Every structure is written in C-alpha cells, then in structure tokens.
Amino acid sequence: MIKVGIVGGTGYTGVELLRLLAQHPQAQLTTITSRKEAGMPVADMFPNLRGRVSLKFEDPATAPLHQCDVVFFATPNGIAMTQTRELLAAGVKVIDLAADFRITDIPTWEKWYGMTHACPELVAEAVYGLPELNREKIKGARLIANPGCYPTAVQLGFMPLIEAGVVDLKYLIADAKSGVSGAGRKAEVHALLAEAGDNFKAYGVAGHRHLPEISQGLSRAAGQVVGLTFVPHLTPMIRGIHATLYARLTKDVDLQALFENRYRGETFVDVLAPGMHPETRSVRAANICRIAVHRPQGGDTVVVLSVIDNLVKGASGQALQNMNLLFGLPEAMGLDQVPVLP
C-alpha cells in the first residue's frame, strides 16, 4: 500500500482527492493537514465522506508527512514550494496540484503569481504532469507539477493540431468555460449562488494565470512561441470545463483521423465521432477528457471542443493518474468511476 499524505485538503481539490483515494485499492491515506481546521474530523467538513474517511485534519507542524510515500499539495499557490525540498530529501515523492512548479521560466512565474519563488532549482527538475504528453518522464520523476484545469482541457484539444503542424501558430484562440468549483471553496461574494447562478460572464480577459501555462505547453510542442488568445468564462454549474478552440488550418488534413490516431490507446481521452458535441456532464466526476473536432462549412477554421471535469481530469483525478505512474501501478487504477449522468 502506498502511504499518502495530503497538505491542505479543505478545498475542492482536497475533497475530490479524498473521494478518489477512498476508492483506490493501493493507496492508504495516512495524514491530512490543515493549519486552520486541525483536530476537526474530515467528514465533519465534507459530509459525503462520513463513514469513508475517519481521519482528522492534523497540524502541519506535527503531521507525519515524512513517513509518507507521496504527498499531495492541495494548497493555495506558494505553499508547496516552501516544503517540497525537505520532503524530497526525505525520499517522499511530491505532487503539487497548485501552480508552484508549472512554469519553467521563473520571472514569468513570479510576474503572474506575484511572489518570489522559494526553490527555483526544483522547478527545473519538476515534470509537468500531463500523462498524455509526458508519460515517460512522469514515471521517473520525484516531483510532479499537476496541470491546471483550463490548461488540461486546452492543451489536450490543441495538441494534435500543433504536433502535426497543420495550423497557423500565430492566431490560436481558446474560449473556455468553467463551472464555479474552479474558483475554489473560498468565501467570496462573486461565487455565491445568488451572484453566479443564472448568470454568465467572461473574466480575466486582460490576462489569466493559466495563459502562460498553456502558452508554455503549446510553444514547447510547436517548437516555437505561439500566439494565443485565452478568454475564460464562468458558467452557472458546479463542475466541468468546456474549451472551444479555434485555429486556422494551413494544410489540408483528415482532422478526425489526426485526433483518433493521436489519442489511440489513451484510456482517459475519448475522441468522439464526426459531428458530435461533447457535454460536460458526460465526464462529471470521472477522469476523462472527451474531444470532438469540427470544420464548419468546410472552411479553413478548425473548431475543437474539449470537455473535462475540472476537479478530476483537471485536478485530483489527474494527480492520481500521475501517482499511479510514479509508483509503477496500472495508470487507470482507482480511476474507473463511471461519469454521473444525470
């Protein structure tokens, strides 16, 4: 059994990690920390875990994180980078669900996240945990930068086009829509049901932190800097991301075959048949990305539709997928939940 620790865990990626770990046959949750809620049974905060998770939140200062095989950081940005060095030194593998190790260029990270990075040397070592892109590197890593939710949906959608070199790299557009759980379990007025319910809006058009992460990933795949416009929106639902991607074709290509070939054999990417439209509910509560590719009116604008559950393939499910790879387990172990519909 893999001994698992969680730092943080009072947010939505935390409770989702707990839900999935409770069903994983080879993982044993050993400790979960929360400075603020130390002493509270986890199931008192998250009543869905009653009878399934008996641990209490522990004080981070005394929690036996060093005895774990792997520690997940389900914390705000800027926490993992202060504790990872020590954990790695103790032989613990680390999977950070926040953004501390996602951006290789330190000045870029520091600009977007407004902090000085505490361990730049580990950023170079960290592996970006998108298994469909980086599977082999992940297997040998000590430190995983688990991708953001928008970046997962957008990169999986664009990747076949970019790797194949068939689109104009200067004008990529990602119009993305997220449910409100993406904003986290924070007491903020704008995320109240009375504010965000029955309402739709764009936000962060001038610049969102996931922009440099996506740009970095696409640029690496392209071998050159891409031009990306990324517009996130808030949609009145709890879970789910729908990314609608636009690019201009520069070569004639069988788009359907391109996508099917790229993702053949991938357990967690499902390419739909021509003409279909994926829905976010078709992936609700499960670790899967469903993708459809369209070429409206036979023109030279390609439209890719990519959906994930932001808390699963966009966060905690992908983190477990990475854990499985890190420990040589079957990649899909504990991730066979069927999406919940309706």
Next chain:
Amino acid sequence: MIKVGIVGGTGYTGVELLRLLAQHPQAQLTTITSRKEAGMPVADMFPNLRGRVSLKFEDPATAPLHQCDVVFFATPNGIAMTQTRELLAAGVKVIDLAADFRITDIPTWEKWYGMTHACPELVAEAVYGLPELNREKIKGARLIANPGCYPTAVQLGFMPLIEAGVVDLKYLIADAKSGVSGAGRKAEVHALLAEAGDNFKAYGVAGHRHLPEISQGLSRAAGQVVGLTFVPHLTPMIRGIHATLYARLTKDVDLQALFENRYRGETFVDVLAPGMHPETRSVRAANICRIAVHRPQGGDTVVVLSVIDNLVKGASGQALQNMNLLFGLPEAMGLDQVPVLP
C-alpha cells in the same frame, strides 16, 4: 457472474442502473431492451457510458431475457406485470423498479394507477424491497417490488418512531422535496430547465401515487391504519430527495438513541449526530440514506430529516442492494461509491 437483463432502460433509473452495474464485480449485463430505440448503442443515448457499456438496445421481442438470472424492469408502470409471470416460470428472478407490485391491495392499486392489474396473484408473492425492513424475506424471494423514491425516504425516517410506538399515528405529516430527475426522462414542458429552474412548487397535494405506498408501509409497521398527509414538492436540482417529517410525540423517549439503535449495523442508513442537518448532496450518486432527528424547542413535535439520492437509494442502487440479497452476495457489493461533493 450473474447474468443481468434490463427491460426499458432509456430513462434515468435505467442509466443509473447501467452506471452501477458497470462497477459491480459479480454482475454481467447481458441484454437491455427498448422497443423504440432497438439497435441504438446504449452509449449513444447516454454519453457517460461511452467505453463502459458496449451493448445496443435490443428489441424486447427477441432479447434473450429468459437466459438471464435476473431481470430489472426500468419501465413505466404497467409493463412489468405483463411479463413477470413468464420470466418467473423460466426461473428468472425479477426486480421491478416501477410500481406494479408495490401495493398489496389490488383495488387500491387499480384506483391510483388507473389500470386493471394483469397478475394479481403475483402481487401477493412479491416482496417489498426495502432491505432495512424486509431483509430476510427479500433473500428468499423470486419477485421484488422495488420501493418508490419518496416512500424510501419517508419510511426510513418514520419507521423508528412507529415501530417504537411513540407518536400519534393519526397525524403524520411528510413534507417531501424532490429533484427533477424524479419526474423521469420524459419530454414534458413542466420539467424544462426554463420552467423548473429557479422555481419551487408543491404538486399533487390532493393525492400522489406514493401516498398509498407509504401509508401501506407505515400502517403495516404500526399494526393499524395511520393518518398521513403527504405533500411532494419540486425543487430545482437534478438528484436528491429531502423528506421533512413531523409527528406528535405521545411518550417521552430518547429520540437520538431510538434512531441509532434502529439503524445500528445498517450500511446504507446513517444517523447523524444531534443538531445536524443532512444535505442531499451528501448522498449524491451513492446508495445511502442520512437521517437526523430533532425536537424543536423541546416541544412534543418531533421533526425527522431524511435524505437520499432518488436515483440510487431511491431506485437503482436499492435495486442492486436487493439483487445482492437475492443472490447471496454481500449486501454492499458494487455499492461502495463515495457520494460526489461538490
């Protein structure tokens, strides 16, 4: 492996049964029928099942239902009663998720359901499939009448009070609230998002089909006819039932102990600590009923709060729980999903 057939299956109890069966280690889905959709892959109708259920809907006339070990009817009322006799004769066990076998008194059934019953003799044989009440009878049955969603939540909430004889049986009130999936997957204007969304209403105050079912269950437990007022409401969510039950205490009793003792050892009933309020999301997509009991201001009105997922403990999950009992499997097999929150 138990060979499983489903009749119907294009509705919400059908897709939920499929979701749960796909995760059951001892059940093998053999055939699923739909007169209307014969030939269509199940996963084309329910995209959450892509990659998990490969069957197509079959024509009921030719589907090999007789070769199954058990057949679930996830059909409208009035279908199961026309096919059950033949299936039982072929040695197939039958679990009806509709109402055909729930009401023992035939004239009552015929009045509320507006049909002549096709096999009254089987009604007498059928066992009402509420395991927390009828576990032993279920184990030896051939034919299970799976309870309705409201009746499950209401009976589990009232049962400890009635069995203990501590409330006035003439004035029981069940104020119940349901998500819209309870109305089924039918094209009806009143259930549109634009109609039922951001809206709350009572319905069927003059009389709802679940009233005689609940009354029958409570009266049996009481050993006398009870007086029940049942008011169902439609609440703008997808899954979940919340029953708020009121009764007048006739004896002083430790209510908390009464409920805890009644449900000690029950895997699928969770009695909350004093003062707590169960939420429907705490049982979303899982086979569990959570109950809290209150005595406001120390008066003699007892208030019971009982929540289930109408599609799981209120329908398909309970049906699998019954299947497990019928076949001597551990009662909780394949029903260990953790509720999905948020």
Next chain:
Amino acid sequence: MIKVGIVGGTGYTGVELLRLLAQHPQAQLTTITSRKEAGMPVADMFPNLRGRVSLKFEDPATAPLHQCDVVFFATPNGIAMTQTRELLAAGVKVIDLAADFRITDIPTWEKWYGMTHACPELVAEAVYGLPELNREKIKGARLIANPGCYPTAVQLGFMPLIEAGVVDLKYLIADAKSGVSGAGRKAEVHALLAEAGDNFKAYGVAGHRHLPEISQGLSRAAGQVVGLTFVPHLTPMIRGIHATLYARLTKDVDLQALFENRYRGETFVDVLAPGMHPETRSVRAANICRIAVHRPQGGDTVVVLSVIDNLVKGASGQALQNMNLLFGLPEAMGLDQVPVLP
C-alpha cells in the same frame, strides 16, 4: 416628490429597493450610505443599475439623511436602533428592513438577536409593517418594522385560519423553503454556488430568528399563545419563498371562501382557485403573495401553500408599500411590475 434616503444598501434588499425606487414616480432617491464603500458609484457594485442610478455611496457620517422625508434601513440587525431616535426627532420617517423593531417583547428580542436593545421605548411605538394586517396603523406611523421574509409568507398563509378560529392552535407547522438571496450578499462558504447549488437542506431546526416573529404575529391574531413548529430550508434558487403550512381543522368550514373573503380587495395577495399550486416564479421580482388552500383526502389537516419573492413582498417591495401608506399615496404606486417568467 418624497425625498428618500437609504442606510446600507450594499446588500440584496438594498439593490432591490434601488431597482423599485428607480421606477417609483413619486420617490426621489437623495442619498445612500455605506461606510465601507463610500465614494463608489452604486452602479459599479450593481451593474443592473447602470444608467438608472447615478448616486455614489456616501459616508454615513456626512450623508444628509436628516433632510430626507423617509429613510430605509437596509442594514444588518442592530444598526437601525442606534440611529432611529435622532431621525424621528428630525421629522424623518423610518422604515427598518432589519429586525430591530419587530419583536415587542424586549427580552425575547435580546435573546434571539444577542444584543442589548438600544431604544426599547421606540419598539413600543413601531408599527409592524404587514399592510394586509395593520394597514390603518401603518398610515399613521412614524416608524415601521418591515416584516421578515419567512414571517410574511407564513403569516399571510395562516392568518385566515387563525382569525376565523378554525384550527388547533397548539400544533401549527410551517415548513418553509427559501432561495439563497435570503441569506444576504455575504461572503460565506455555505452560500457558494458550488455548495448550495444542486443541493437541498433544512437549517436552524432547533430555532430560527423568524420563529419568535411569526409566533408573535400569530399569537396576536389568535388572542392566545400558539404552538408553532417552524422548519426553514435552503433551496437552490436565487429568489423566492414557498411556505407549506399544516394545521388541524377544529371546525368544518369552506376553506376556499374563507381565504377569498379574507383577501378580497387586497392588491398584493392572490388566492388561487381550488386545486391549484402556486409557484415561486409566478411572483418573481414582483410584490405579490399567491396562496392556495387544500384539504387532502378530505381529512382534517389543512394545507396552505404561500409563495412570495423574498426580496419584494418579503422585503423591499413591502417596504415601498409601507412608504406609500405612510405618505398617503396609492398603496400600489410604483409596485406594478409584472412577475418575470420564465
């Protein structure tokens, strides 16, 4: 034109008051205060008011409240009581949308609201602003205690039964369901869309602040202390309250006629035809209460269904209705909005 001031106004009753005042032909909004947001244009906080309300929030210390004809307090509990004496002395009429003047019995108020009352002598003078009950007293008042949202729906529903003396006063049950705007525009985790969405729960079963307010009103009408069980619930919608009321009939009576007669001539109470069920959306954004009365199965339990928009008839609309009465205007002036459906 009536010069109107608003104290507070950054919450939902505030924005709703502004929406309605902007359409009132005889009211002129003169000043609106907010300690925290002083200097911010009101329309920056509430974008629906762009082009319709040009005022900025003013510092309460310097705002010309004394020059107003009427001041509305759309503040948390405990604010109005500290400023009302001075305003009344300056000849300004006061309408408090909070609870400071609702409960006549000071110790009861202090127990439920956890504060020492700052001006008990004004509580005796204040008139409870439920026009359908207190119309004449309101016309001559200086100080109005605007009713709570639940109390409005529940009292209007029970009143005909209690005034007519046809129900058992010891066992009244009010099962009430509210949209989340009733919780106010406060940054609290439990009211997030990701928490309150697709979820239903009871809360405050042990005791809610609206219980003594409702009990006081019903007891006054009954001429004796009534026994009331009040269970509020949170339902995943933005606006609306649905109260389901239960009482035991002690006399045979034509319930439909009783209700129709009681509310004949009332502009803002609509008694539905027998057998109907009111929906909250039928009153959305308008100042009206719709009521239906049922007697299920002809038994002796009467069921009343009463719906309002908690922000209009349950708060700001009723406050304007009171203002109209205070200033001798037609009671319905500025309150002729048609409910918004869908």
Next chain:
Amino acid sequence: MIKVGIVGGTGYTGVELLRLLAQHPQAQLTTITSRKEAGMPVADMFPNLRGRVSLKFEDPATAPLHQCDVVFFATPNGIAMTQTRELLAAGVKVIDLAADFRITDIPTWEKWYGMTHACPELVAEAVYGLPELNREKIKGARLIANPGCYPTAVQLGFMPLIEAGVVDLKYLIADAKSGVSGAGRKAEVHALLAEAGDNFKAYGVAGHRHLPEISQGLSRAAGQVVGLTFVPHLTPMIRGIHATLYARLTKDVDLQALFENRYRGETFVDVLAPGMHPETRSVRAANICRIAVHRPQGGDTVVVLSVIDNLVKGASGQALQNMNLLFGLPEAMGLDQVPVLP
C-alpha cells in the same frame, strides 16, 4: 392607444411580449391567438400574468386580427409568411419575431429553413428590425423582420469594427452562449432541467440557422462577404446570451472610443468602461445590450463581449422598440424596466 394582436403567444417570446405590453402605456392588447389553446385564459398558462392579462387565447380563424393596428407573430418559423399579405392589405402593420422575413436571399432562406417561402415579394419589402442599424427605415415600414437573439448580440458587438473597417473580414469568430429559454417552450428531452442543468455543451457547430442571418448583416455593413465562424453553446441558465467575438485588427485604432462613439445616444446599448466584463444578469428582463471591448496583451486580436436578455433585446423587447418606431412613439416607451439582479 395602439390596438395590438398577437399570433401564437404560448411560447416564451409570447409571454415576454405580454409582460412588456402589460406595462406599455400606449398599447392595448386586443387579441391573442392559439389554435391549440383556444378558450384558455392566458393567465392559466402563465401564472405571472394573473390579474394583469384577462384575455383568453382565441381561435386564429375567428380572432379579430384585421382590426388591430399591429400584429406580432410569436409563432414557429413558417407561419407569419402565410398570413402577412392579408394583414398588410388590411392596413395592419406586422412584426414577425420568427425568421420568415429575415433573410433576403430566398434560396438561402429555403435551404436553412427547409420550406418553400410563401411570399418572397414581401421579403424584399420587410425591414430588418435592428433599430441601432436601421432606425430610419423601420420608422417607415409596414413589415418588420425582428432579429434573432444570437444575431442581435453578435451584430451589435461586431458592427463598430466592421463599419470602421479595422478588422480582417475573412476570419471573424463568434463564440456565443445562450440560456435555455432560447430553445423555446417545447417539450424536448434535451432541454429538461435534468439534462441541461449543471451541464454545458456546444451545438450546431456544423451550421446553425442564425449563421446566414448574422453573415448577411455583417456582409451588408462591410460591403463584401465576410468569413464567419459561429459556434453556439447551451449554458445552464434560463435567460441571457453572452457573445464572445474575436477578430484580427488590421489597423491601429482606439477601440474604446470607436465603440463609445458608435453607440453614443443609443438608449439600449451600453458600452462599458475599459477592462470591464458584462454579465448576463446585468440585463436580465430588460431591453439592453451591454458591450465591452478588449485587446488582450496588446496583441492584434480584438475581443468583444456582448450580452443581452435573449427574450427582451433578443426578441420581445426589441419587437416593442420596433413598434414604438413604427408608430412614432418615443423609442423607449414601455421599455424602462430595470434589470432584475440578483
């Protein structure tokens, strides 16, 4: 008073037209027809209209439409074209809320709507009723083709850029999101709350009927055929459209000034300050379009955000705006509702 008739009126644009007409000081609803619901009081179908609209639906065969000054068609596509000739001949002005007269090119219309056009000669006469574009022509018209909901939001957002000739006309992208009331009040499974709730999806990527309408409008303004990719999405809310528009700048221009100048003096178009994001709820239930223009990262992709209430500025409110123009009334008469928030 203008005598108003409505043909159809059992759908959402119908009830919205009734809500607005009930508050219009110069319009008198004279007759409303429905073949299917003839004889039913309108307020029985739409309970928000109780006490406000006393008419019954009339049989179209006998309804006195010819005595009206104006007739609105709130019907499915293909109805208005069969009755308009006769009404015009009788001196009645006609406003069609459906699509019969929107597309000038008859073969294009027939291809997208799958019918033979019944009166092509009137298509040439009809004026496209987007007042911000066609105000003077509307004033003198007999027959108005009221724009579609998506086309209103998209055209108002793109128009300043196209008229000024500052974007590449070959690659315009409109990523639009609509609430479910846009699908109409039809009994269809895909629009059930249990299907469309908590879900997000694109639809009609291969081609949507609003594509030729938008293309026609933009091409006219451009003086050449434009290249447009239009992707509509369904978002789980009742009212509202959010269009996110992308174009490539070909000239350096002060975008904010361009938009402000274009819409200066327009009552029903609100250009937000730089950096703002409009929300659909800020226009809920009111006749207004709010627009913001962005240039992310100072690149040459311009992003326009445009929101309307699909049932008001996207349908019935705009129809009344057109009626006001047709009859020489102030354009904003009866359209001064303040948006409902929250």
